[in-house]
Amino acid sequence: MTDTRVLVTGGAGFIGSHLVDALLARGQAVRVLDDFSTGKRANLPENGRLQVIEGDVADLSLVRQAVQGCRSVVHLAAVASVQASVDDPLGTHRSNLIGTLNLCEAMRESGVRRVVFASSAAVYGNNGEGESIHEETPKAPLTPYAADKLASEHYLDFYRRQHGLEPAVFRFFNVFGPRQDPASPYSGVISIFTERARQGLPITVFGDGGQTRDFVYVADLVEVLLQALDAPELEVGAVNLGLDRATSLNQLLAAIGEVLGDLPAVTHAEARPGDIRHSRASNVRLRQRYRLPEPATSVHEGLRALLDA
Structure with a gap:
């Protein structure tokens, strides 16, 4: 399945490395783009079908190189700290939004269509607190991190409408x-x-x-991400990934x-x-589209x- 190479940005991180393992286990070739700011090389196996590129998704030329020859992309790379985004909005913006935009452009140029994107429950802010939060709950990002994730969703939808990208957007709840x-x-x-x-x-x-x-166990989440990569067609709209x-x-x-x-x-x-105080996902849409x-x-x-x- 080397003709189905998948690019995983942030592939040396917590979630990304579990996804890389799963992709390799089913025979696919994988390319990882990671700056190792939080990811670890020790998280990645030695495997002839795994290629690792060290660098930042904010580097457009490097992202173009990473996308070349890939069938699809899973975009997990981000500064995943809410507090870091509060302390350094400009720096985290480069990784969390400019990185997404770079990826969209590189995919458009290379003709790669399928992209699975890790958004966040943070886009809801305090809305829906104490209830089962559904995807149409009003968005109210309270931090630069959440604002960048929501803006990334909008850019991905623009590239879907304008350039034929096929984004599968998941709003992760608490993965462990x-x-x-x-x-x-x-x-x-x-x-x-x-x-x-x-x-x-x-x-x-x-x-x-x-x-x-x-709380969502990482192996369960990875199973859903694999289904999004494999789906013949994707329905439009973000999906909560919670239980x-x-x-x-x-x-x-x-x-x-x-x-x-x-x-x-x-x-x-x-x-x-x-x-x-309380955060819980409605997963009706998740269960309609994917198998948990x-x-x-x-x-x-x-x-x-x-x-x-």
Whole structure:
């Protein structure tokens, strides 16, 4: 299947490296474009069908080179930290929006049509909080990161209408699993909690722990991304990638304790201003268009796989 080479931007990162593994496992050739600012070479296997290009999606000439000879693209490269975008809006804008626009242009020039894009639940802001958030929930990005993701969606739709690109846009909720670096400022709460629990270090929860998130195990998410690459045709419109399943931080900590057999001291600090208390995806559209693993990986099962990795 070397004639179906896939470009994965951000392919050395947490999600990207799992996707690369899955693509290689089914015999495809893969090209990774990654600047290794957060991705790790150790996440990538030695494989004759894997080519790695080190560089930034903000470099148009390099993106043009990376797209050449590919059948499709999965665009995961981004500065995935909300706080980094607040601290450095211009720098993150180059990666998160200019990078997307560069990719659209390179694909148009090369005649590559299919692109799978990682957007974010952050585009909704506080709208839909406490409810099952559906795709038509009003968008209200509160940070440069969220604004860049929403603008990227609009650019992809423009290139669809004007130039025939075939974008599959997914708004990721809270993805977790092995290779999520707990030392990274971009890391999710699960990787931070599990790493501290493994080391017997105290865990700090901001707020009362009643806040909830919709956690998706990385292997389940990758399965959906593969289906989007393979689909003969794509329906228009972004798709929430979540399970419509709310787990509180208190429930999460209890599950970590069950898997490990013990839990270190947990302390509570003041809730952080601006933190969304409840976030849960409506996945009606997801289930209409794609097949989720049945049953989807539970938080408990995902934690066990993460802690055993």
